[in-house]
Amino acid sequence: xxxxxxxxxxxxxxxxxxxxxxxxxxxxxxxxxxxxxxxxxxxxxxxxxxxxxxxxxxxxxxxxxxxxxxxxxxxxxxxxxxxxxxxxxxxxxxxxxxxxxxxxxxxxxxxxxxxxxxxxxxxxxxxxxxxxxxxxxxxxxxxxxxxxxxxxxxxxxxxxxxxxxxxxxxxxxxxxxxxxxxxxxxxxxxxxxxxxxxxxxxxxxxxxxxxxxxxxxxxxxxxxxxxxxx
Amino acid sequence: xxxxxxxxxxxxxxxxxxxxxxxxxxxxxxxxxxxxxxxxxxxxxxxxxxxxxxxxxxxxxxxxxxxxxxxxxxxxxxxxxxxxxxxxxxxxxxxxxxxxxxxxxxxxxxxxxxxxxxxxxxxxxxxxx
Numbered sequence: 001x002x003x004x005x006x007x008x009x010x011x012x013x014x015x016x017x018x019x020x021x022x023x024x025x026x027x028x029x030x031x032x033x034x035x036x037x038x039x040x041x042x043x044x045x046x047x048x049x050x051x052x053x054x055x056x057x058x059x060x061x062x063x064x065x066x067x068x069x070x071x072x073x074x075x076x077x078x079x080x081x082x083x084x085x086x087x088x089x090x091x092x093x094x095x096x097x098x099x100x101x102x103x104x105x106x107x108x109x110x111x112x113x114x115x116x117x118x119x120x121x122x123x124x125x126x127x128x129x130x131x132x133x134x135x136x137x138x139x140x141x142x143x144x145x146x147x148x149x150x151x152x153x154x155x156x157x158x159x160x161x162x163x164x165x166x167x168x169x170x171x172x173x174x175x176x177x178x179x180x181x182x183x184x185x186x187x188x189x190x191x192x193x194x195x196x197x198x199x200x201x202x203x204x205x206x207x208x209x210x211x212x213x214x215x216x217x218x219x220x221x222x223x224x225x226x227x228x229x230x
Numbered sequence: 231x232x233x234x235x236x237x238x239x240x241x242x243x244x245x246x247x248x249x250x251x252x253x254x255x256x257x258x259x260x261x262x263x264x265x266x267x268x269x270x271x272x273x274x275x276x277x278x279x280x281x282x283x284x285x286x287x288x289x290x291x292x293x294x295x296x297x298x299x300x301x302x303x304x305x306x307x308x309x310x311x312x313x314x315x316x317x318x319x320x321x322x323x324x325x326x327x328x329x330x331x332x333x334x335x336x337x338x339x340x341x342x343x344x345x346x347x348x349x350x351x352x353x354x355x356x357x358x359x
Contacts, residue, residue, distance in 0.1 A: 019298050041294040045301035052305070059306055066299030072289065073296050074244045075237075077261035079286040081268035082279060097340035105333035112325040120317040130321055134329055137300065138259030152307045153314075157322055159301050164326045166294070172327065178334040180341060187334035191326045198294040208290070214333075216262050223258065 009057045015065020022047050039167045041198065077136070077194055080212030083201070087209035094182050098210065101183070102217040105190030109134040109218075110225055125150050131229070132222055133157035136193040139219040143226045158193070165192020166199045181206040189214025236285035239277070243268050 008014070026040035026047070052062055084091065091098065110131055117127035128149030132140040137158050144154035169188050178184045181204055188196040189211035200211035247264030271277040279286075289296075304311075311318060 023295050023298060041297060044298050048302050049305045066302060069296055070299045074261040075240045076289045076293050076296050078244050078264035078268050079240060079289050081265045081272060082286040084269055085272040094341060096344060097337045100340045101333045101337035104336040105329050108332040109325055109329040112328050113321055116321045122317060126314060153310060156304045156307050156311055159304055160322045161326050164323055172330050176331045176334055180338055183334045183337035186337050187330045190333040191329035195297055201290055201293060216265060219262055
């Protein structure tokens with residue numbers, strides 16, 4: 001039985017096909033039911049993990065296709081430049097607030113992780129792994145490694161943080177009375193990097209562009225702050 | 231053919247971003263370098279938005295999709311995460327919400343300060359006239 005499943009899934013087409021159809025189903029479901037809790041990304045991840053575990057498909061087999069989809073992350077981040085360019089006038093007008101926001105956000109993110117890690121009595125490797133969790137995966141991995149954190153934990157923390165930001169963004173905008181699209185966009189990018197930005201893009205082009213800028217700026221600021229943490 | 235060429239342009243910029251990232255003395259991701267490069271190319275009018283519009287909107291409209299495999303990869307670390315599950319989830323949630331609030335309020339505050347300073351300047355200029 002195990003062997004049989006291995007043969008059927010040992011092709012890149014398996015991971016790609018599974019991901020597309022599960023994702024398409026949850027996008028359809030969200031359109032139908034219109035609930036913010038039905039975030040297609042979160043549920044697709046949960047559903048694909050469950051399917052792999054239930055059918056005992058090795059993760060390596062899924063990743064044959066998964067890696068091909070993941071390869072598009074880099075172009076996806078890069079084309080945010082188009083949104084930023086389209087919003088150039090807004091950016092020029094708000095350059096100082098945007099930079100100030102990213103700085104405050106990076107300090108808050110790093111500071112709150114350190115304080116809470118101390119409260120929970122986590123060891124140094126765990127604390128360092130969580131420290132860069134609000135920035136985009138490649139930067140977070142590099143920072144974590146530099147600080148001596150557990151890198152896989154960092155990857156998990158970045159993804160979980162991104163999903164929280166993506167799911168909670170519309171709610172947080174209301175709860176914290178954020179009226180300016182620029183402020184909301186920057187905040188989404190600063191707290192939940194590219195994953196949160198997927199939600200910002202859905203809200204409006206201004207949200208998406210500002211969130212995209214915040215990914216880059218927060219990343220740079222976090223790298224700089226963490227140089228002093230060592 | 232048009233879309234194929236657009237994909238080619240974006241991939242080329244990403245490739246150059248990876249190269250630059252590889253030679254930099256510190257860790258900085260190629261994708262963010264590619265974003266900066268692409269922005270500069272648009273700003274200097276080397277590239278026009280129309281050159282990559284379809285590819286860009288395809289990727290931007292489906293962005294969440296590309297993150298699924300990274301999320302699924304998390305299952306490899308379930309046993310490590312299991313031991314720390316509660317602090318892990320509490321820290322991720324509280325810190326994300328705090329960061330959102332502080333960032334949003336800072337941006338809003340500085341924006342208001344900026345408009346206030348501008349309006350004061352205008353008033354002063356008005357008086358001088």
